[in-house]
Amino acid sequence: MEYYLQLIINGLVVGSIYSLVALGFVIIYKATKVVNFAQGELVMVGAYVCFALTVQAGLPFLASFVLTLLFSLILGLSIERLILRPLIGEPIISVIMVTIGLSSVLKALVQLIWGTQIKVYPQVLPHEPIFLLGLPISPVYIAAFILAVILFTIFSLFFKYSSIGIAMRATAFDQQAAQSMGIGIKNIFALSWCIACVVSSIGGVILGNINGINSQLGAMGLKVFPAVILGGLDSLLGAALGGLIIGVLENLCDGLAKELFNLGGFKEVAAFIILVFILMLKPYGLFGSHEVERI
């Protein structure tokens, strides 16, 4: 029993990171209808920048965390400005291809600068586990989960109550009508990329603290697909829940496969098997929008 509880907790932690990355993914999709294949690489870049600042430049972790956020803000802005803005008006499929290209470029850059070895973050939080319901849980897990919850709360409030958040939703629904209201949609696009980069790099830093980082971290971006498709491509709540559910299911499946059939490495495929089932049963996901029908 304890084994399975442990699996669920691990799943929730990994899932909360999936949720964060999925959040970035959904925001870009909602605002621009672009499926961003470079999302995982944004996670990786964030993780490496924070690593470089803490370990190589010797800054205190908190300072380098803040600087990383700043860096990803600028990264998001420049990606939008240099790569995507010239493509406004082009078919959406070309833009999606460009994000695939972007993912390769980012990956290559990271390998060029930091090599392909696993890098380990310095110890930030204490090592001794905290006991919760009699289960030992590492503090970094708890911090990761809490951080994800806080970020999600902030973003849902932002989209519900702030003018810019509402304008972003309006733009996602009807770009031209939004323009007719005086909403500068180019700024909205830029902002979505900024948010996507920032949440991804937060995810990256958390992952780095848990597992260490290597240049395969970008594969994380693929894992986010089942999460967003489960939640519905254009729903923030869906991204949150989808991430958590995929995280937990993936860990449970993996644990079961190990226990019952002595199979290792099932974790890597579990999420995609779930994905196939979602697509068969509920192609719009749990919260994805069909259009509003008036009767």
Next chain:
Amino acid sequence: MAYILELANVEVVYDKIILVLKGLSLKVREGQITALLGANGAGKSTTLKAISGLLLSENGEVTEGKILYQNTPIHNEPPEKIVRKGIFQVMEGRRVFEELSVEENLRCGAYTNPKKFKENLEKVYHYFPRLKERRKQWAGYLSGGEQQMLAIGRALMAEPKLLLLDEPSLGLAPLLVEEIFNIITQINREEKASVLLVEQNARAALTISSFGYILENGRIVMEGEAQELLNNPDVQEFYLGMGHAGEKKSYREVKHYRRRKRWL
């Protein structure tokens, strides 16, 4: 007579090849309602989009002539700048944000004018009490008439000096059309907003306007005081559905090969 907006010999080209407006000139009187009438595809919506800048997102461009708003040229400026100058277009087909609540839609309208949000919100609810009842609902679940009210309400939130209305009567029942047109006159009078009104419903539009233009094939073919246009026999035959003598035309007498009027 003071004019808030002046179009002089405006040419609009879509995709660098399709000429839609061919030297169109018109003026909108300060503080009054000006009607722009014409058949489908005459270029009415294009004219409004050329003014509001929304043309740019459809790959259209003003290639010749100029658009002067309060005597300064505004053609080919991005829409967000034009809205901030005080021109607000209510697009054809209402275009409410269906997945946003009524109040959120109104907040979008107030995007360029957030300071007086509360005050303007009350004003909109005063004009459209039905929106207040449904303010927490998704706009997608409103009826057609309510959606049109919301679209106009959104415009009011920005306190525009010039309101561009594109077919506000589209798809509405006759009673609702009357209600909407009453409110347009009321807004024009009380909010001191000049209006450029594009309509297919020529009679309703001319009744509330002071001046009217008739657009065909990208050109103005006729203009005059609204009352004059209403009494003009050609306008009556082609836009108001009456026979030569001004009596209502009966379908029994309509010939299959209808006479086509050539204006020029």
